[in-house]
Amino acid sequence: MDWFAYDFDHPAYFDHYRDKENDAFYEGPALAALLRLQPGASVLDLPCGWGRLRPALEDCGYHVIGGDLSPLNLQRHRSEHSGAIVRLDFRSLPFRAACVDGVFCAFTSWGYFATEAENLRQLQEFARVLRPGGTLLLDLCGRESLEHGVASTEGRWVELKDLGYRERVRWSPDRKRIWTERKQGGSSFRHDIWIPTDPEVRDFLDTAGFEVEGAFGSLRGGPWSRDAERWIYRAMKPQHGVKPRPVSSPG
Ligand SMILES: C[S@@+](CC[C@H](N)C(=O)[O-])C[C@H]1O[C@@H](n2cnc3c(N)ncnc32)[C@H](O)[C@@H]1O
Numbered sequence: 001m002d003w004f005a006y007d008f009d010h011p012a013y014f015d016h017y018r019d020k021e022n023d024a025f026y027e028g029p030a031l032a033a034l035l036r037l038q039p040g041a042s043v044l045d046l047p048c049g050w051g052r053l054r055p056a057l058e059d060c061g062y063h064v065i066g067g068d069l070s071p072l073n074l075q076r077h078r079s080e081h082s083g084a085i086v087r088l089d090f091r092s093l094p095f096r097a098a099c100v101d102g103v104f105c106a107f108t109s110w111g112y113f114a115t116e117a118e119n120l121r122q123l124q125e126f127a128r129v130l131r132p133g134g135t136l137l138l139d140l141c142g143r144e145s146l147e148h149g150v151a152s153t154e155g156r157w158v159e160l161k162d163l164g165y166r167e168r169v170r171w172s173p174d175r176k177r178i179w180t181e182r183k184q185g186g187s188s189f190r191h192d193i194w195i196p197t198d199p200e201v202r203d204f205l206d207t208a209g210f211e212v213e214g215a216f217g218s219l220r221g222g223p224w225s226r227d228a229e230r231w232i233y234r235a236m237k238p239q240h241g242v243k244p245r246p247v248s249s250p251g
Contacts, residue, residue: 004112007189009070014050015163016182016189020107021052028056030219031106034234035137037062041101044129046093047109048085051077057104058083065100067093090122098131106139111177111194116204119194123208130237136210138233142217143195145229146178198226201233210235 007013031053037043039061045054048066050073057064066085068074077085088094091113103126113119126136150169157168165184172179172192180191196204198215205212213236214221217228224231 002112003190003192005069007191008049009072010187010189011072012165012182012184012187012189013072014076015184016165018163024052024056027106027219028053029059030221031104031137031139031232032056032060032062034214034216034219034221034232035060035062035102035104035135036234037102037135042099043102043104044093044095044100045104045106046088046090046126047073047105048077049073049107051081051085053104053106054081054083062102090125091118093125093129095129097128098134100129101131101134103130103134103136105137108139108141108193110138110140111196112192113194114192120204120207123204123210127209127237132237132239134237135213136205136233136235136237138201138205138235140201140231140233141195142226142228142231143197144227146195148227150178198224198231201231205233205235209237211238 035043041062043057043062043064045057045064045066047068048054049068051066054064054066064083066077066083067088068085069087069089071087074085074087086094105126110122111119113122130136153169155168155170157166159166165182168181170179171177177192177194182189202212212233214234215224216222216232217224218230
């Protein structure tokens with residue numbers, strides 16, 4: 001089974017990311033504002049997870065449809081929020097072409113797939129469902145900041161006693177992907193996420209047919225910088241439509 005179909009669909013995920021419940025109160029409004037759409041716009045929240053950012057999108061007056069692979073997240077979403085949700089896989093979205101004004105992809109939800117072709121496919125699917133002139137907000141962690149953040153504990157098991165689990169963070173041998181292993185009780189989890197450089201993000205967005213309209217280094221929309229904790233890209237599907245091009249070396 002792919003790691004992302006297991007790790008996020010386990011009750012322990014809600015423990016590991018408990019902080020994100022409270023973070024949603026400031027992250028949600030800030031990220032929703034960076035989408036910069038008009039009230040009444042239709043927005044796909046992909047992936048929506050348990051719906052923690054949905055209220056902020058709805059507060060902007062957007063019509064929101066959430067989509068996620070994890071039945072457990074969708075179940076929690078359904079119990080805490082009303083509104084449309086769909087089970088889906090990023091690689092093949094169950095929506096017709098050019099049907100929405102915005103795609104909202106928050107909290108490092110790109111780079112999960114093992115191959116460049118699949119990661120590109122996710123962006124191409126986002127481009128396909130957006131109407132010409134529509135907007136993608138892609139919220140990623142900044143690579144340099146992450147490198148700095150993990151340097152002191154890289155490769156070592158760290159006991160997170162209050163949280164009740166152990167964690168080890170490592171870069172893959174080619175240093176392209178971050179591996180986060182967690183052990184809790186008898187269960188093991190292993191996130192395996194490609195952490196692209198800024199030129200790689202821009203290259204993939206371009207190849208998928210997007211024009212990067214803005215890049216930010218903070219939730220407030222502050223300027224992008226190499227060492228910013230978050231790299232947030234607002235990209236537009238051009239009015240003249242998407243012209244996908246092949247990637248130079250699909251993985
Ligand atoms: C880090 S969470 C972010 C969720 C939400 N954006 C948030 O900020 O809370 C990543 C989400 O991606 C979903 N996911 C992972 N792989 C997926 C896939 N191939 N297709 C659709 N959703 C996927 C997971 O189930 C999980 O809910």
